Amino acid sequence: MTTIASTQVQDSPEILVQESNKIVVGNGGVASSITLPGTAVATNQLDVSDVPEDLFTGKGTPIASTVLDDASLTSYATESGTQTLISIESASAASEYRFPLSLPSEATAIVESDGSVSVHDQGGGLIGKYLSPWAVDAKGAKVGTTFSLQGNTLIQTVKFNATTAFPVIADPQWWQTALSITAGAATGTAVAAAIAGVSTGVGVIIGGCVTGALNSMWDGSDFWGGFRGCLLGAALGAVGRVATSVVKNSLKGFGIGV
Incomplete structure (x- = not known):
């Protein structure tokens, strides 16, 4: 070939x-x-x-x-x-x-x-x-x-x-699917860098929530609903509210609108 x-x-x-x-x-x-x-x-x-x-x-x-x-x-x-x-x-x-x-x-x-x-x-x-x-x-x-x-x-x-x-x-x-993993990891890193007091470990959790929400979004589910539900399950609801704009801007860099 x-x-x-x-x-x-x-x-x-x-x-x-x-x-x-x-x-x-x-x-x-x-x-x-x-x-x-x-x-x-x-x-x-x-x-x-x-x-x-x-x-x-x-x-x-x-x-x-x-x-x-x-x-x-x-x-x-x-x-x-x-x-x-x-x-x-x-x-x-x-x-x-x-x-x-x-x-x-x-x-x-x-x-x-x-x-x-x-x-x-x-x-x-x-x-x-x-x-x-x-x-x-x-x-x-x-x-x-x-x-x-x-x-x-x-x-x-x-x-x-x-x-x-x-x-x-x-x-x-x-x-x-590899895109959602890449985008999720990059977004979690961006959140940890942008928000004072957010550790790398919390950034990893947020990145995992982004990955899961992206996969659900392409299955027809609401991204933000899945993302916030994941953060609440990880007891990170307040961080998630602060991180919303960072997540949105990070995903735009991958051509993903949410």
């Missing part, structure tokens, strides 16, 4: 592009990949001006592109993995996009109730997930879309019709 390119956003997993359309994301010896459907082409910057800012999290220039009839796909590195934008040009384009996955040994993928697809190791630990899918038309209006699995193939179905404003943009976005 020939590696075409590699990239890494600061503090993110390493990303390799193989055979022009296979994107491998690795961190700490755990690697998974997604293969883009279609014919590989030279990467082009996709016009994302009609995509709401909170939906597009790609960083820098594209890392891989493919084309199909009346559709194209463009992948970007993100702080936590990758995001692939599907640009659907007309009602005659395919409504199903099939992405072969290569998962770590003995890992399993599951479609969750919120529409996301989580990947778990043999012991049930969360490796990462494809976040709940979205699709918007050229006017920024939501278009129905869902994930399904057929073996180790991720299928994104986009429910457009002849009256939809094209192009429609949709995405599968991979989030690797």
Whole structure:
């Protein structure tokens, strides 16, 4: 397998592009990949001006592109993995996009109730997930879309019709759990440095609460509810109230809004 390119956003997993359309994301010896459907082409910057800012999290220039009839796909590195934008040009384009996955040994993928697809190791630990899918038309209006699995193939179905404003943009976005661990540790250190009287040990506890709340957030739970509940359980409620602004600003450095 020939590696075409590699990239890494600061503090993110390493990303390799193989055979022009296979994107491998690795961190700490755990690697998974997604293969883009279609014919590989030279990467082009996709016009994302009609995509709401909170939906597009790609960083820098594209890392891989493919084309199909009346559709194209463009992948970007993100702080936590990758995001692939599907640009659907007309009602005659395919409504199903099939992405072969290569998962770590003995890992399993599951479609969750919120529409996301989580990947778990043999012991049930969360490796990462494809976040709940979205699709918007050229006017920024939501278009129905869902994930399904057929073996180790991720299928994104986009429910457009002849009256939809094209192009429609949709995405599968991979989030690797290592980001929450990195962000949690960094945030705990920042809190200990910023607040007088907070020890390194307390910072570690706060960092653990951040990590757990981030994991819950990507499962659809409220970050602050989980974070404060964790602090109360550790008898650190007052510290948590003081630390809120530090936590928020630290996570912004990772591109995480809470």
